[in-house]
């Protein structure tokens with residue numbers, strides 16, 4: 001039986017679907033793009049401290065609330081976004 005699917009990883013995703021990007025939190029299946037979009041949408045006041053932004057992120061997406069192995073990267077992403085906001 002012939003198949004139309006390819007095992008070639010370079011094949012583009014189907015049109016109309018946005019790629020989620022790399023998964024940062026495997027426990028909760030949260031991607032880099034989801035975290036980035038959430039942090040970008042936080043009000044400026046949230047960027048005064050990293051902790052409120054991290055708390056809001058964990059409450060909304062649950063990332064970093066299980067094993068915690070993704071927390072260093074999540075903290076890095078939050079800090080990076082904060083620096084970008086302050087520089088703007």
Ligand code: FES
Pocket residue numbers: 024025026027028063064065066067068069070071
């Ligand atoms: S990988 Fe994020 S909590 Fe486990």
